Amino acid sequence: MPKLNNSSLRGKKGEEQAAKAVKAAGMEIIARNIRSKYGEIDIVALEGETIVFIEVKAWTSYGIEDLQYSVDIRKQRKIIKTAKYFMSENRKYSKMTVRFDVIFVKNNSITHLASAFTERV
Numbered sequence: 001m002p003k004l005n006n007s008s009l010r011g012k013k014g015e016e017q018a019a020k021a022v023k024a025a026g027m028e029i030i031a032r033n034i035r036s037k038y039g040e041i042d043i044v045a046l047e048g049e050t051i052v053f054i055e056v057k058a059w060t061s062y063g064i065e066d067l068q069y070s071v072d073i074r075k076q077r078k079i080i081k082t083a084k085y086f087m088s089e090n091r092k093y094s095k096m097t098v099r100f101d102v103i104f105v106k107n108n109s110i111t112h113l114a115s116a117f118t119e120r121v
Contacts, residue, residue, distance in 0.1 A: 013058065014056050014057070014058020014105035015032070015033075015042055015043070015056050015058070017058075017105050017108070017110060018042070018043060018054065018056040018058075018103040018105055018110065019032070019043060021103065021110045021112060022043060022045050022054065022103075022112075025047075025112070026047070027045040027046060027047045027052065028045060028046045028047075029043060029044070029045050030044050030045060030046055030051075031043075031044040031086070032044070034082060034085075034086050035082070036081070036082045036085040036086075037085075038078050038081035038082045038085065039075075039078030039079060039081065039082045040078075040082060041053050041054070041055065041079055041082050041083060041086065042054055042055055042056040043056065043103075044086060046096075047099075049096055049097060050096060050097040050098070050099050051087075051093050051096045051097070051098055051099070052099045052100075052101055052114075053079060053082075053083045053086075053098070053099070053100050053101070054100075054101045054102070054103055055071055055075075055079055055100075055101070055102045055103070055116075056102075056103045056105065057070055057071070057102060057103070057104050057105065058105040058106070059104070059105075059106050071102055071116065071117070076100070076117045079100060080100070080119050083098065083100070098119075099114065099115055100115070100116055100117050100118065100119075101113060101114050101115065101116055102116040102117075
């Protein structure tokens with residue numbers, strides 16, 4: 001197993017905190033760390049009839065106002081393409097509403113931005 005650097009360790013810890021928050025909010029986590037040739041999605045969850053694709057950002061030095069730079073349009077496109085890949089591989093979710101959220105973790109504080117972005121046509 002490769003050794004994780006501080007950033008990777010912070011990311012993994014942030015993902016664990018985010019997963020706990022997602023469960024506490026009543027969502028069911030159905031997948032984590034989904035990878036495709038397009039990118040990665042940290043958490044996939046169900047909330048009623050909605051499938052939620054969640055990007056987790058765990059930072060120590062930046063604030064929530066900096067999310068627009070880390071989840072920019074290029075990153076959003078990668079997440080959307082990976083979500084489409086997931087949906088094509090898991091057809092049982094094809095009739096569900098899709099939502100893209102971002103969870104920001106900083107110093108054990110969690111901010112969940114539901115519908116943080118949408119697919120642009």
